[in-house]
Amino acid sequence: MIIVGIDPGLHVTGYSILKSDGRATRVLEAGIIKTDAKGSFEEKLNEIFSETGNIIAQFRPNYIAIEELYSHYVHPKTAIIMGHARGVIFVQAARSGIPVVSYAATRIKKSLTGNGRATKQQMQRMIKSTLKLRDDLFSPDTADALAVALCHHNVLMGER
DSSP: OEEEEEEOOSSEEEEEEEEEOSSOEEEEEEEEEEOOTTSOHHHHHHHHHHHHHHHHHHHOOSEEEEEOOOSOOSSHHHHHHHHHHHHHHHHHHHHHTOOEEEEOHHHHHHHHHSOTTOOHHHHHHHHHHHHTOOSOOSOHHHHHHHHHHHHHHHHHTTOO
16 A cells, blocks of 8 residues: 655645555655745646646555645635645546545644644654654655655554
């Protein structure tokens, strides 16, 4: 089973690809999609759409897991922008026939640490431990993408 985890953002979208046989889970790839800072809004969305398509074509995932939008943003514009980024990812997934599952941030944290209010540092330690990673996670966006993919893996395995 292959799960793509995505932490959507207009400027930086984190992604991860996990492979699991039910016993062992490993990272096939993880990184960021960084859009052109000088690009227009629609160009940035198109870049996210295209790169997501490339990831799907290369890894042929069974699922895409993505973080839900928060219901209370201090800056509503952030939610709208994130919604656009999520939208192009959903369209790409639909075109490829890949089911998308969304998880609230608190659900993701609880799945990995047992605490829905875990800190970023606690999350990163648990991700490194669970996936047996030697190096630090270079990007918070990548860490969040790994976390959402691991959450979906845990749900599929009947854990937490």
